[in-house]
Amino acid sequence: MLHKVRPKESTRNLLNPHKGCATFQHFNGDPLYPGTTWSETGPTEFPPRAHPDVTPGYLPTTVAYCRWFWEQFAPAPNRLDWSMVEGALRTARERGQTLQVRLMPHGSHGQPQLPQWYQERYPTLPGTQKTRPFIAAVYDGPEFIEQWGNVIRDFGRRFDGHPDLESVDMAYVGPWGEGAGECSTEAVDTITAIYKEAHPETPRVAMISGYKMTAAVRSGAGWRCDCLGDLGFWQTPGLPLELSWNHHYECYPKEVCECGAQEAWKQGPVVFEACGVPMTWYKRGFDVHFILQQGLKFHGSVLMPKSTALPEGWMDLLAKFCNDLGYRFVFRQFISEGSVASGSALDFQVWVENVGVAPIYRRYPFVIRLTQGGREFLYRSPADIRTWLPDDVWLHESFPLPDFVRPGELTLHAGIVDPSTGKPKVRFAVEETDAEGWVPLGTIQVT
Numbered sequence: 441m442l443h444k445v446r447p448k449e450s451t452r453n454l455l456n457p458h459k460g461c462a463t464f465q466h467f468n469g470d471p472l473y474p475g476t477t478w479s480e481t482g483p484t485e486f487p488p489r490a491h492p493d494v495t496p497g498y499l500p501t502t503v504a505y506c507r508w509f510w511e512q513f514a515p516a517p518n519r520l521d522w523s524m525v526e527g528a529l530r531t532a533r534e535r536g537q538t539l540q541v542r543l544m545p546h547g548s549h550g551q552p553q554l555p556q557w558y559q560e561r562y563p564t565l566p567g568t569q570k571t572r573p574f575i576a577a578v579y580d581g582p583e584f585i586e587q588w589g590n591v592i593r594d595f596g597r598r599f600d601g602h603p604d605l606e607s608v609d610m611a612y613v614g615p616w617g618e619g620a621g622e623c624s625t626e627a628v629d630t631i632t633a634i635y636k637e638a639h640p641e642t643p644r645v646a647m648i649s650g651y652k653m654t655a656a657v658r659s660g661a662g663w664r665c666d667c668l669g670d671l672g673f674w675q676t677p678g679l680p681l682e683l684s685w686n687h688h689y690e691c692y693p694k695e696v697c698e699c700g701a702q703e704a705w706k707q708g709p710v711v712f713e714a715c716g717v718p719m720t721w722y723k724r725g726f727d728v729h730f731i732l733q734q735g736l737k738f739h740g741s742v743l744m745p746k747s748t749a750l751p752e753g754w755m756d757l758l759a760k761f762c763n764d765l766g767y768r769f770v771f772r773q774f775i776s777e778g779s780v781a782s783g784s785a786l787d788f789q790v791w792v793e794n795v796g797v798a799p800i801y802r803r804y805p806f807v808i809r810l811t812q813g814g815r816e817f818l819y820r821s822p823a824d825i826r827t828w829l830p831d832d833v834w835l836h837e838s839f840p841l842p843d844f845v846r847p848g849e850l851t852l853h854a855g856i857v858d859p860s861t862g863k864p865k866v867r868f869a870v871e872e873t874d875a876e877g878w879v880p881l882g883t884i885q886v887t
Contacts, residue, residue, distance in 0.1 A: 443778040445881045447870035449770050449795075453759060454867050455500050457538060458606060458709075458802055459766030461758075462503040462744040467528075468535035470747070472497055476717045478746040480547055480616065482508035484524045486531045497749035499759055503606055504532045505713075505744045507542035507616070509552040510591070517557050520594050529604045540645075540711070540742070541599075542609035543591060544617045545584075548574050551615070558587065569620035579613045580627030588612055589634045596638025603860075607643040607709060607801075609664065610635045610656050618666055619647050628655050636660065643708050643801050648692065653699040662708025662801075663701055665692060667715035668735060668743065671726040687715065688734055696738065705739035706829060709801050714745040718758065722751035732761045739798045741766035768796035769828065771854060771868040771879050779885040782847055786810075786819075786884075787838040790854070794830045795869070801826060804865050806835075809853040809878060810842065812886075817842040818862055825856060825866075845886055852881035 463470065465479055469489025473479070483506060494500050506528050513521050525541065532539040546554045549572035554564060559575065562583040567576035577584040599605050611617020612631055623631075632655040635644055646656030648665045657663065667673075667687040676684035696702060704710070712735055715721075721728060735743065743762055750758055769792055776788040788808065805820040819839045841850075855878045856866035864877025873879055 441778040443774075443776050443882065443884050445774040447771050447868070447872045447879060449772075450869045450871045450873075452869070453500075453763040454768070454869060455502060456767075456866055457502045458800060459741045459798075460503065460743070460762040461499040461501045462505045462540065462711075462742050463498075463501055463537070464505050464744050464747040465507075466747040467504050467531050468501060468537055469493070469495060471495065473746065473748050476719050476748060478717070478748060480507070480509075480551060482506045482512060482524060483528060484512065486527045489535065497752075498747065499750065499755075499762055502537055503540060503742050503744075504528070504535070504537040505540040505542075505742075507544055507609070507611075509547060510543070510545050510558075511552045511555040513543070514555055514591065517561070520591065522595070522598055525595075525599065529599075529602060533604045538604050538606035540606045540609070540744075542611050542617065543595065544611055544615075545577060545588060546575065546615065548572070548615035562587070567614070567621060570615060574615055576614070576621050579621050579623040585627060585630055589631065592631075592634050592638045596642075599642070600639045601641035605642050607645050607662075607711070608635070608639055610644055610646045610652070610661060613652065616666075617647065619649055619652060623652070625651050625655075628652050632656055632659050645709060645711060648701075649695045649699070651699075653695065653701060657699060657701045657704045660707050662704055662710050663696075664711040664713065666713040667691075668712035669718065669721045669726060669728075669731045670715035671721075671731065672724060673715060688731070692734070692738070705798050709741045710738050710798065711742040712740050712744065714743070717746050717748040718750050718754065719748060722754060728754055728757060732757065735761065736764060736797050741798050741801075764797065766796055766798050767794055767800045767828070769793075769825075769856070769866065769868050770795055771870050774852075774854065774881045776852075776884060779887055780841065780850075782845060782886050783841065785838045785840050788836075790833075790835040792828065792833040792835075792868075794828050794833065796830055799826055799829050800866065804856050805859055806856050807854070807862075808839075808881075809855060810845070811851045811853075812845055812848065815844045817844070818857070841886070847886050849883045850886050851883050853878040854881055855879065 567574040614620030644661040670687040855864040
C-alpha cells in the first residue's frame with residue numbers, strides 16, 4: 441500500500457534567505473536614516489545593533505546591501521583595503537543576512553570622486569551627463585581598464601563564493617557605476633569578461649540599460665534597476681506630469697526588451713532599488729499597486745528601500761510584495777511504499793511547486809531525513825534547487841536504507857538544508873513545518 445502525505449499550503453510570510461526586503465548601508469537592528477535621506481558612502485564601522493528585533497518602521501530582512509567608493513578601499517596605488525567589506529560580511533552573518541556589494545569608481549558632484557592618486561596618474565575628463573559636473577575616467581582607456589580590472593580581480597580572489605556574499609554589482613561607468621558615461625562596446629566586453637572570470641561562483645548583477653546590460657546578461661548575469669517606483673520624479677517641459685518621462689514607462693520595459701534581458705531572471709537575480717524612497721512615492725500619490733505589479737512581472741527577488749521609514753499605510757502591501765518576491769516552494773506531495781524491507785532501498789516521489797516569481801540562485805541540498813531509535817540519516821538528493829523555476833518540480837528517486845535501520849517504524853521528514861550544518865535553511869510554505877523547518881512525512885514500516 442502506498443504511503444502518501446499532502447501538506448497544506450501556508451500563506452504566511454516566510455523569512456527565507458536571498459529574497460525580500462534589504463537594508464542599505466545598514467544591517468538588521470540598525471537605526472533608519474532620518475526622513476527621506478540616505479548616504480551613498482558605505483559603512484566602515486559596525487556598532488552593535490540598536491534594536492533587538494526588526495527596526496521599527498521597516499520590514500524583516502535577510503539581505504543587506506552596501507556600496508563603497510574606490511577611494512574608500514584604495515587609499516594608495518596598488519593598495520586595496522578590504523577591511524570594511526570583511527566587517528560588513530561579518531556583521532551581516534551576525535544579523536542573519538547575506539551581503540550584496542557594489543564597488544563604485546566614484547560618485548557625483550559633491551561626493552567622493554576618483555581617487556586622488558588616480559587623477560594624478562591617469563587621464564580624466566569632465567563628466568557632463570549629470571546636472572552638475574563630476575570627474576570622469578576615460579572608461580574605455582587602457583589605464584582605467586587595467587586599474588579597475590585589478591580591483592575586480594582582487595575582490596574576486598578574496599570573496600568569490602563567500603557563503604555570506606549574496607551578489608556583486610557590475611558597476612564601472614559614471615557616478616555610482618550606474619552608466620552615465622561613454623564606454624566602447626569593446627571595452628564593455630573586456631570589463632564584462634573580467635567580472636565573469638573573477639566571480640564564477642557569486643551571482644553577478646548588471647545595471648539596467650544599454651550595451652553594458654546586453655553584454656552582462658549574455659555572460660550569465662542578472663540585472664538591477666535603481667529607480668523602482670518612479671512614476672513622476674521628473675517633469676518633461678510642456679507635458680503634464682502623468683505623461684512625462686519616467687522609468688516605468690520610458691525606460692524599464694524598453695531596456696529589458698531591447699537588451700534581450702526578458703529571460704535573464706532564469707540565470708541571475710533581478711533586484712530593485714527604490715527610486716528616492718517609498719515615503720516619497722506615498723507623498724506624491726504614486727500608484728503603488730502598479731509599481732509592485734511591475735516588480736513581480738520582472739521576476740524580482742530583492743527590494744532595497746534605502747533603510748528609511750516605510751509608509752505606515754503601505755506596510756501590509758510592501759510586506760506582501762517582499763514575501764511574493766523571489767522563490768516560494770510549496771511541498772505538495774510525498775509518495776513511497778508504506779513498508780520496505782530492512783536492507784533494501786526507499787523509492788519515493790515528491791511534488792514541489794514554486795509559486796513564486798523566480799528561482800533561488802544559491803544551491804542548497806534537498807534532503808529526506810530518516811530517524812529511528814535516536815539515530816538520523818540525511819539522504820541528499822542530486823536535484824539542483826536552482827533549476828526550480830516557477831512551476832512544478834517532480835522528483836522520483838531511490839536510495840539504500842542506512843545500516844542502522846531495523847524492523848519497526850521509520851520516521852521521515854523533508855527539508856532544504858544548510859550543507860555545513862544539515863539543518864533546514866529554506867522553509868517550505870506549508871502549515872505542517874516544525875519549529876526547526878522540517879516537513880513531517882509520517883512513518884513507514886520496516887519489515
